[in-house]
Amino acid sequence: MKRFIVAIDQGTTSSRAILFNLFGKPIYSSQKEFKQYFPKDGWVEHNPNEIWSTTKKVLIDVINNSKRLKGKILTIGITNQRETTILWDKKTGKHVYNAIVWQDRRTAEFCNKFKSINGEKIINRKTGLLIDPYFSGTKIKWILENVPKAKKLAKNKQLLFGTVDTFLLWKLTKGKVHATDATNACRTMLFNISTNKWDKYILKSLKIPKSILPEVKDSSDNFGLTAKSITGKSYPINGVVGDQQAAAIGQSCFTKGSVKSTYGTGAFVLMNTGEKKIYSKNKLLTTICYRLNGKITYALEGSIFIAGAGVQWLRDKVKLISNASDTEKIVKSLKSNSGIYLVPAFTGLGAPYWKPNARGIICGLTRDTSQKEIVRATLESVAYQSYDLFNAMKNDGLKPNLVKVDGGMIKNNWFSQFLSNIIDTKIIRPKVQETTALGAAFMAGLKIGVYKSLSDISKNWKIDQKFTPKISKSDRTKLLKGWDQAIRKTLI
DSSP: OEEEEEEEEEOSSEEEEEEEETTSOEEEEEEEEOOOBOOSTTOOEEOHHHHHHHHHHHHHHHHHHHHHTTEEEEEEEEEEOSSOBEEEETTTOOBSSOEEOTTOOTTHHHHHHHHHHHOHHHHHHHHSOOSOTTSHHHHHHHHHHHOHHHHHHHHTTOEEEEOHHHHHHHHHTTTSOOEEEHHHHTTTTOEETTTTEEOHHHHHHHTOOGGGSOEEEOSBSOOOBOOHHHHSSOOBEEEEEEHHHHHHHHTTOOSTTOEEEEESSSEEEEEEEETSOOOOSSSOEEEEEEEETTEEEEEEEEEESOSHHHHHHHHHTSOSOSSTTHHHHHHHTOSSOTTOEEEOOBTBBOTTTOBTTOOOEEEOOOTTOOHHHHHHHHHHHHHHHHHHHHHHHHHTTOOOSEEEEESGGGGSHHHHHHHHHHHTSEEEEESOOOHHHHHHHHHHHHHTTSSOSHHHHHTTOOEEEEEOOOSOHHHHHHHHHHHHHHHHHHHO
């Protein structure tokens, strides 16, 4: 009988489930998009019911296909959009407010006040993070202060908080498990990455009751069983890991100094720093890469808020393209960017700027500018933002020699090559590009002994294509000078 591992990959714009064989090869995939809600400028929300219903549908679809293939599912792993915040009623399971998405900037004003009262250094040392609306802590505070029902339930110890992994665990186990893993906990701005516990000082500062918080487990652990009424039979859940850390695991970034960069809705660079916490002097984040057997491996991370979301904007909002795949043909038809730069600060700017109130601009428009140049500028912006992150790492004394890339955008060969040109570094694209889901599958398989160790997992990683820089230093400098000028205009 064939044996499989299922990975649930709950992302910012869609929910997916993938059936993997034990060698990490995707056998079957199911995906459903769900609606994005923008109630006000800088606000981004999801309906938790839609997150759950799409996740449930794709999971059942994959389970049914495993039966068709006459296979046995050994375990389930979950990976998820991080920081996105859901609060719900412990008794009814109903959410008290929409999920506030990681991109949401509504708490920017409070964050500025919080910085002046607490000092960012204290928070940074405890959590590895900066005080920013991006993280879950201030989102929780906003719901508690603005949703009367949440306040009442919290008072009666009937309110639960979770990032998306926790919410899905709770739903899949029919309320039996309220837990998360260390990689998700460390993105809340409430978790002390040195003590490995929820931080009492921060909870008190934000007036968040500890009673609403989930238990924090290893990334590879026992997370309960799915309810038979949901999945037909009970399946063990043995892996939970935040999407960017999952991608690092899926890319086998297990050695100190190894780097992956993921290009999904946003873009995220993660460098494994081993047992040592490295605090950046250039506004990168110190985070947990994974926790196994209670032992933490740390990472340094840079976050870009708009990557693939920019392509989505081109398709859905300004309607310059019909499909994301159209972009490669369009950009290849142009000899240059014609001096056009787009800064996609649609929800502020992430690392290394951390400007929540910044907004997007297009520079260099002329009578000759067509939609093609704007499409190209959108793609180029992701490479330029990546350069900013890698330059910050370089200034921290940590320039990588090699970057493993993944995510939807790197299927575009033109973009992959341009990225290599701009960051001036060799990049490698893996054969299995669903690295986020793969990382969750690996963590689940590790717990039940399918994989004996991290080095055993590494044996399944294979190269698809390499890209090396093919641009002169002067051309690179010229392009980056134009980007620097565009960014400065955004920051005014």
